[in-house]
Amino acid sequence: MLTLKFLGAGGSGTGECPTLYATDQGTYAVQGWTTGRAETVEIPHLLVGFAEPDTFVGAELADTGRGTFTLVGRPITDPGTLAQMNLADDESAIEVPKQTRRFYGHAASPQ
Known part of the structure; x- marks a missing residue:
C-alpha cells in the first residue's frame, strides 16, 4: 500500500477532481479520467503545476x-x-516516477 500526500486537484466541477499525490515511495500517484486503457489517464494541464518543488512528473x-x-x-x-x-x-x-529538476542554464550576471 502506498501512503499518499495530497498536492492539488482541479479540472472538474463535481468535487471529485483529477488529483496529484506524492507517495511514500518517492513517486507520484495521479488520479485522472479513464481512457479505456488501465495504464493511461487523462488530466488537465494545471495538475502538473502541483508537483513538489524542484520535481516534475516523470512520465x-x-x-x-x-x-x-x-x-x-x-x-x-x-x-x-x-x-x-x-x-x-x-x-x-x-x-x-517523480523526477528531480536540474538547472543546466547560466545565471544572470549581477547588475
Missing part, C-alpha cells in the same frame, strides 16, 4: 489539444491506496 505527457494531457503509468489497484482517494466513476489512478 511522458501527450497533449490532447483540449487542455489536457494523457500519461501512462502503473495502474493503482491496491484497495488500501485507492481508499485514500475520492475517485469519481469516470476516474482511475496510476503511479508515475
Whole structure:
C-alpha cells in the first residue's frame, strides 16, 4: 500500500477532481479520467503545476489539444491506496516516477 500526500486537484466541477499525490515511495500517484486503457489517464494541464518543488512528473505527457494531457503509468489497484482517494466513476489512478529538476542554464550576471 502506498501512503499518499495530497498536492492539488482541479479540472472538474463535481468535487471529485483529477488529483496529484506524492507517495511514500518517492513517486507520484495521479488520479485522472479513464481512457479505456488501465495504464493511461487523462488530466488537465494545471495538475502538473502541483508537483513538489524542484520535481516534475516523470512520465511522458501527450497533449490532447483540449487542455489536457494523457500519461501512462502503473495502474493503482491496491484497495488500501485507492481508499485514500475520492475517485469519481469516470476516474482511475496510476503511479508515475517523480523526477528531480536540474538547472543546466547560466545565471544572470549581477547588475
